[in-house]
Amino acid sequence: MTQERVLTIIDRETTYTIGATDGTTLLQALRQIPDILLDAPCGGNGNCGKCKVRILQGEVSPPQPEETHPLAAEELSQGIRLACRTYPLGNQDLPLKIATIHGRGTSQVMTGFSGGTPLEVLRFHAQEIHLKSSSVEDQRSQLTRLTDEVAVHPAMKNPRTLRKLQRQIGRTSLNCLMDQGKAVALLNPGDNAFGCAIDIGTTTVVVYLVELLSGSIVDHRAALNAQKRFGADVISRIEAVSRQANGSELLQRSIVQQLDWMAAELCEAHGISEDSLVELCAVGNTTMLHLLLGVDPATIAVAPFTPVFTESLSCPVAQLGFKHISDTYIHLPGSIASYVGADITAGVFASGITRQTDPVLFLDIGTNGEIALWDGAQLHCCSSAAGPAFEGASILHGTGGITGAVSSVSWVRDDQGRIRKS
């Protein structure tokens, strides 16, 4: 029978108290602590050797044969262990004292972009809608008055818009955000409309704050995907879901908390009320989008690689568990297939390559790498895991793009004609 116990874990100066059942590995236990981002590119399979911790105090299971391969005998003698192969033991009257070894650096995420083909047409524009004053003879509701004047997108009929509509009651003109001839949101007088464009990479997550009417990017936040502790690539992330009963929920909570916090921070930094935040739009590979909705992506990992959905979808963020940002909507553009996600559809659309007559190659080299070839008439796509080349999984001394990692090297010839590192 599994037994629930309380673990006291001390990492460096900080003490954490967490619940764990028998059979929980130290890696699983540490994943519950948001402060500790223990790198586990293989997802806890015992073969990447990255989730090293040093046991300083407390009782744990003895080293397993698997640990002797990635760990040198010398490391084992120093108390260094693989967290994914180590089980806390005993009654833990003595707190478990550890020192994390990898994954402590600040990550460096590339977020800049420039030039390219700009979007030819801005999607949104504002439109003033004039309403007749209500009277005893004309008792139509405020929403009916609006829908009688302008085509309204069904998504606009929601509690949030109704509250906004109420606050503007009595006004004879309303300012609507229009998208393809339909009103999609009500704007507050004198206010701009904002959106967040979100790129959920397997390794990194970037949230851009966008002013919708001008299309300009106000600011951004970038971070390592908090799910990284569950595995570096889509396959190990999918395995992490299947390894525990509430796996989907756990990984969903992880990414939702992160996006929630990043979007809220951006809004706060720029004094943007949630009322002006019209929509979040999130792209990512098909697995990332499954995990965002809490949908188990298991079938993506095995032949015939069927995703549960590739369709585009919108829902209130509250439904996904957002807390700081809670009264807006999130939109997921459609994906193409299990390994060609909405990041590609969005990239192809935004870059405008399908409006070119000459062939264009679109490359998205991330942890998962996708290539789309526009031949002037048709789009051809393929994808492959590209991550291990950049992220140091399954190699002894490699690491991801953290502070301290070599990110560029250049050589110059000095006065004496000798070549040296600049």
Place this chain on the structure above:
Amino acid sequence: MTQERVLTIIDRETTYTIGATDGTTLLQALRQIPDILLDAPCGGNGNCGKCKVRILQGEVSPPQPEETHPLAAEELSQGIRLACRTYPLGNQDLPLKIATIHGRGTSQVMTGFSGGTPLEVLRFHAQEIHLKSSSVEDQRSQLTRLTDEVAVHPAMKNPRTLRKLQRQIGRTSLNCLMDQGKAVALLNPGDNAFGCAIDIGTTTVVVYLVELLSGSIVDHRAALNAQKRFGADVISRIEAVSRQANGSELLQRSIVQQLDWMAAELCEAHGISEDSLVELCAVGNTTMLHLLLGVDPATIAVAPFTPVFTESLSCPVAQLGFKHISDTYIHLPGSIASYVGADITAGVFASGITRQTDPVLFLDIGTNGEIALWDGAQLHCCSSAAGPAFEGASILHGTGGITGAVSSVSWVRDDQGRIRKS
């Protein structure tokens, strides 16, 4: 400047600790305590005289002139006060000890109904949808496979259905709940589909648990509307919203918590998982529906009586703040006007009177009374406040339908030919 203080209130045997700002009346403070349902039919205007409490200990503001009209001098001398006209004073080192006087009885809510015109056609039926097995040649997503076989309602494209779809992946047939030719929900194998039909009356709230395929009512829960403490009728409820900055939010939270709890209790009592709970459907007068969505109904109270919305609307319950039931949807049928709500549209529809050729009168006598006359070709509606006749507002000795109130009287002639109460 308003100052936040902590009030310790002892009512009978129970001690409550709540926060209150300067200028908060005792009624406003007590409204924060779900256990105390202090009757305040006038909504705190000082003229119904129902929110009586006896001050047993602690410092409060002296009696105001308004209190001498509804309270007898004798009552005042006994420490009886109107909670809506009394302000807690002092540092409250001494807890405020009170005794509530009214509103302690268990309410009796009429929930039974019988006979009448049954719905001729059950809205829902189940349909088995056959899917081709997926293969490397056919990598359509599971949702695409389903939408390629059957018309799917847009509302079905949501995270919850996708999770259900994932759990049934590999099955070559799916059981769908159909509504007017469109799939609206995915059924679990061997499971029934349930819904909750909710009647939000100004005074009473009833939640019926319905088995959707058979249309049979499994069980129900009935209670006084928890918003009653904010006022007995729609007008005093609307005034309660305008009297405080977060009024809409406060009244919304009150009804949402109540419905959440009632629906969750019904599901638990009958072992129904949230997965099988397809939808809640809530009707009520237009003000009640505004309050349910957190929309300020202020303009309903003043000429020209414009509601913010009369349209029908669906949204995830999580968006309204449901917690126990959090992964289903709520549907609000359309209303007709500010004082002719969705309860009437639903009642007229369910009773089938518009399918009759003879004239029919449809009466809904509640706190708000509505009458609909079907003349064989057209429906005519009117409404008026009917509550005071039944609820004892603004009268000295009256009370609502609580235990102990006289609810029926009959007289019989005894053996000696004398008339006496039976």
